[in-house]
Each structure stands twice: as structure tokens, then as C-alpha cells.
Amino acid sequence: MKFDPKIISFLRPELREKIFEKSTIMVFSKGDEILREEQFVKVLPIVLEGLVKVYSRFNDKELLLYYIEPSQSCVMSFYAALKNTPSKVFASVEEDSKILLIPVNYITKWIKEYPDFNELFYNQFNLRYLELLDTIGHILIDKMDKRLYEHLKKKSHLYANQTIKMSHSQIANELGTAREVITRVLKKLETEGKIVQNMGKIKIID
């Protein structure tokens, strides 16, 4: 199987070749659900291109946990795969993505054989934990206007695009709040000159 050697370049060439030999690459389109809560995981995804969103749901509310960017993996899948326990989170494709799927039986083997592969997951776990900690900080101390603004800025960086195309209710979901609140706060941010809205698009001034 062909592969771009720049991807997961932090792993040793030897392991990288094994990974590409045993794995499959799948292409997903924007909006595809790739993981549901309570679903068992049989392959570990590593995003090669695109963007995947991982989120949790409480009652009817949703909360964005993290994005998986190229070269990153999903620790929740990793653990679910390792322990053969069902997933507690959801994942869906935000941007058309190319994803490397590693069969779970090799995971166990390789984390023993390749310390840097093992470390990769510790790094990811740590990263995600700190991100979540950060999220809690924002929820606890920031007001909606700041949370929303930071959220939009983060998104614009991820997409490498000043302009975001999302409905108010989608944003509300990601922040775990109601649509009207987003409409209200977006208007406020607009009068403050921090963003510009037109035709369903939001431009971040920064």
C-alpha cells in the first residue's frame, strides 16, 4: 500500500512501514458519523487528512471534546479498542478526511514493541486531558461572549480560514447552550466589532 512518508513521521520508519502494511486507509465525507456512544471499537483511527470532531452528549446536550487533526489519533478509541470496552463518546467527520485504520490486535503488540508508539498515546491522553481541563475552566469562569469568541477563533485556526460557515444551532450544540443565546451573543460580538456576519457566514476579525 502506498503512503506519504511525511505522515506520522515521528514514528520509526520500521514501525511506520508495518503500520501501513497492516492498516487500511478509508475516505470519509463531511458529516459521516464514524463512532457512536456504546459502540465497540475494532480499529484505531489515525487521521491523515481532514478533521474529525469528537464529542460527548449529556441528555440532549452535546459538548465538543476535541478535534483530531492530521497525524493525531483518538485516545477514546484507543482505550476502547485496547480494553474492548464500548466507546463513551461520538465522533463525526468535520471535513472530508482520509483516515488510517489500524486493526486492534496489532495495537497491543506494537505498544509493547515500540516505546515511541506507546508514548504517542500517553501524549495524546495527556493532551486531551489538559484540553478538557481547559474547557472546564472556560465553562466555570468565562461568560458566554468570551467562550463563543474563543471557540470561533479556535475553529478559524483549525480551518485556516477567517470565515466560518455554521448555523447558530450547530454552534450552540458545540458549546452546550441554546440557539437563541448564540444569536444574541453573536450580535453582541458584532456590535463590538469582533466579528462580521453575513449570509450564514461568520468572519472573525481577531
Place this chain on the structure above:
Amino acid sequence: MKFDPKIISFLRPELREKIFEKSTIMVFSKGDEILREEQFVKVLPIVLEGLVKVYSRFNDKELLLYYIEPSQSCVMSFYAALKNTPSKVFASVEEDSKILLIPVNYITKWIKEYPDFNELFYNQFNLRYLELLDTIGHILIDKMDKRLYEHLKKKSHLYANQTIKMSHSQIANELGTAREVITRVLKKLETEGKIVQNMGKIKIID
């Protein structure tokens, strides 16, 4: 060095002996601060007896992250030790504790040699992540009364004691809110018959 073999009994005897050979056991008293934010970590703690509280601080507010119970370790220390990066969290001793301190240089070695030791940390990481997720859920959807009540119930289980002796402001800190709010909500819980307060002690009914 003597040790109680029941402790960390899930590890292989061979490793357990090595751990006790190379580690020191320290005794801490209630209230001791054992880890500050931005501090570098040179030993990995495993709690043998007692209870250790790990928390984070945002501005002046504090938030309880998790308790380390006997046989558990602190993933935040683990990662900080592994990567030689400063800690992002605080830890303090809740109940007089006996703690096993493993020098960091052996950690790296043993996680390579002993897969079950390695797995221990994945388990802990996963556990803590899910706990934090749960906490976010509560913050997002529960009202203060429920959050407080659940918090008290959890504490009473940890201490194996129906009665909790804590000041209102301590509780407020752990939940990231203000003292008056706790006073108010405790009163509410009392009229609902869910708790009884007297002389600085809180008794949880049910």
C-alpha cells in the same frame, strides 16, 4: 524494605518486589501539599493508605479533579515525570497517608518491561478522563442542589462515613462556587430531608 503484599496486588510479584526495593515510603499528614502547579516531578506517587486530593485552579477558583485512593496513582504526576514537564495541577493530602514514591528513572524502564505496569497508567488516564467528562456533565446540566448532594454522597463513600466535617467555604472551593451559595443550598437540602447539619458537621441521609 517491608511491604504489605496486598497493595498493588494486580502487578506481577516480580515487579512488585522491584518497586518496593527501589522506592521509598513516605508518610504525610492531612493538609500537606504534595504537589504544586508548575512544579517538576521527580517521583511517582502510589497511595498505599489514606486519601489524596488532586485539583486545579482557575483564577482564584479551585476545582476538584479526583481523589487518589489506595492502590491508585496520579496520572498527572506520571506524565509530568515521564516527560519532565511541570505539573498543571495541585495535590494535597486529605487524610493522613502513606505514599509509595517511585523514582522517575525506573518508570520509563518498567513501562517498557512490564506491560501490566504500562497498562495501569492507561487505565488511570482513562478513568480520570471519564471522571472529568462526568464532572463537565454535572457542571453543564445539573443545578447546584444536585451537584452538591452528589458531591457530598461521593465524599461520604470515600470516607466510609455518613458524616462529613468540612466548612462551607471548603465545599464551595471544591465545587468552584461561592460560600453563600453552599450555605443556601445546604439549607435547602436540609429542609428536603436529604441532609442534617449540626455543629459544623453534615450528615448525609441515604
Place this chain on the structure above:
DNA sequence: AATGTGCAGTGACTATGGTCACAACCTTAG
């Protein structure tokens, strides 16, 4: 006994954000 310190109790006020109801739109499918 007098003073100080910390904790608990309380009423009043306020701000934030969640909810409701409804109007005014676009866009798209029939």
C-alpha cells in the same frame, strides 16, 4: 472579661443565560 478571628446565616440585588412565542427570512423541492 474583652477582643479577635473564622464560620454560618440571611435578605436584597443583579446578571447571565435558558425558555417561549412569534416574525421574517431564505432555499429548495414539488
Place this chain on the structure above:
DNA sequence: CTAAGGTTGTGACCATAGTCACTGCACATT
């Protein structure tokens, strides 16, 4: 073209919880 369905804009209202200002209480120290 028109109806339907989704999106946005808005005013009114309300509940929650954070803040302020103060009182009273208990205990310790001098």
C-alpha cells in the same frame, strides 16, 4: 410559483446563582 422546512432576529420573562453587606455565634487568646 408556492409551500415547506430550516435559519435567524427579537422582545419578554424567569430561574439560578453570584455578589454585597451585614449579623450573630463559637471558640481561642490575651
